[in-house]
Every structure is written in C-alpha cells, then in structure tokens.
Amino acid sequence: MEKSAVSEWERHGCIGVLTINNPPQNYLEGFQLARLEDLKRWTSDVSLKGIIITGKGRHFCAGFNKEDFFNLTDRELFLEELKKNIAISYYIESLPVPVVAAIRGVCFGAGLELALSCHIKVCSEKALLSFPETGYGIIPSINGAIRLSGNIGDCRALEMVLAGKIIHADEALDLGIVDFVVPSKDVHDFALTLLEKTVAEKSVKVISSIMQSVNNARKMPFETATEKETQMCASLTSDAILQGRK
C-alpha cells in the first residue's frame, strides 16, 4: 500500500483502489486528495484496467476542511492550491481506464466534485450529496457547478448549489448524478464486481480506446470525435487480424 497526502493506493488484481483515509469525515486536509505526481505514478501501470475511489470508514469525503479554506489568506497560494485540485480532476476524468466513485455516507463539496470527475458513481442508499459552499459565502471551486449543470441541467444544478440542498441517494439516482444505488455494506464489492465484469477480459488497448472515445465525446466536435474513434477501431481491427482473432 502506498500513501500520498490523505490517500492510499492499493491493487486488487487489475483494479486500483484509491482510498481517502482521513476518517471520520475524510476531509481533504491541506487541500489535497493526493499529489498529482503520485497519482500519475500509481496509474501509469500498464496492467491497470480500472480504478475505484472510495473513503475510509463511513463517509466518502466531506470536502475541504473549512479551516484550511479560510486560513489560507494569500490569494496566489490559494489559487495555486485550487489549480492543483482542478488538475487532479482533469487527470481523473481523462484516465484511459474507467474510474468508479464508491460513495458511502457524506459526499460534500470537494468530495462531490471528486466524485463528479469519476466516470461511474456507485452510491449507498443512505448517502447524502451536497454543495454546502454557498452557506459559507463561497462557491464550489473544482468545477463542481460546471460539471453538475452539465449532468443535470442548469435549473436543478442551481437549486442544488445555490440552496446548498442536501440530495439523498434515491434523488441523486433520479437526477442522474449517480448511476447505481446499493445497500451501504455492498458499495465497495458492487463497484469492484462492476469493474471486474466490465474490464477484466478486455485488453488494455480496447479499454483505453473506449475511454478515449468517451472523453473525446465531451471535449471534441462530433465529427472529430467520430474520426478518432474510426481510427482507433481500424487500429484494433488490424491488431485482431494480426492475432488471428475474428
């Protein structure tokens, strides 16, 4: 097991598990989930086929520690810290393997932003999701409102972010913020089984091509994304022919 900031990394076969280990609330103390260079090192293993991000104990993550947020009075340093987190969120969403957020208990603020940067969200039936920032006179800082409005539309996102509304798991599922709701005790196993079923038998190249296609769909014009997908398909087809697979 390796550690970086509040996170721990371990492998379960082809699946990597990143655990936010700062219980009970799992605050992102010192503004950091993990150092980006550690995250890059952990995820650069070519045998890696999927990642689960989870929280140690009862909660996923209650976000940044409020003290950290308001005690850092140097504006430049503050922006630097936020940019590090934004870089992590971009890195996670652009990974060439699927990333599953396994959410139990509270998933607030930067914790929810982290979850929103994952490709798949599995949530316990008692989980609570919220952006409480406006209650402190601030706003989400790691593209949370942007991702949320992209996911559920401006109206619902505004209601949730402006009012600091707490969303229950069933509502989060209805809104499309999370993808699966399961009993609390099953969250980790469900996420692991889901990933294993999805990726275990697939080649790393197939997985990374699909992930690239999905990511391109978000970032590129439709025609460009289609062209890239066609090229990847042609490359995979050549590989399959060379390997004698039809």
Place this chain on the structure above:
Amino acid sequence: MPVITEEIRDEVKEIVYNFFSEECEFDRASINGETRIIEDLEGDSLMFLELLEIFKKKYKLDVKIQSIGQYLVKHPAETIAKVIDLTLLVIEHGDKITELD
C-alpha cells in the same frame, strides 16, 4: 409542525436506536440512552446530519442545518437520549429551535 405524541416519540426512539446500531455496527440491545455517540459507538459529527435527513423526509420538515448547528453549539447532543430529545425539538419547532433557551 407536528405535535409530539407518544407515537412520534416511540417512532423517533426506534429510528435513532436502529440508525446508530446499523451504522456503527453495534448490537442494538447494548445501546441505551446514556450511550455516547463518539466515545462509545465510534460515531462522528456527520451522523446527526444523516439522521436529520431521515427525519426531514419522514416528517416533511423544512429546517435549516445552520439553525440546528446554532442550537447544538449551546446544547451538544453527545448521547443517544440527547439526540432523541434534540430530534423531537426539531420536529416540534423547526428553525425556531434557535429561539429556545
């Protein structure tokens, strides 16, 4: 806001006991009114928030977390009995809980 009846009181008690028993993986029979949430059950400060959400849904309460927070500063709810009392006050008074001494 509903008037607190014996039925509501029993219901709240039942939900609170079950919640802490399940979430803290503690035998329900070993929990009593004097059981301390953090020290005895290894619970945490976010648990009351989770519990409150259950009651908000159940009794259709419209109450701000900040109001409860304000009340809790003066009247910490460290034990199961105090959590039950606080919950009943929230159900009965909503945001006006801050006006109680």
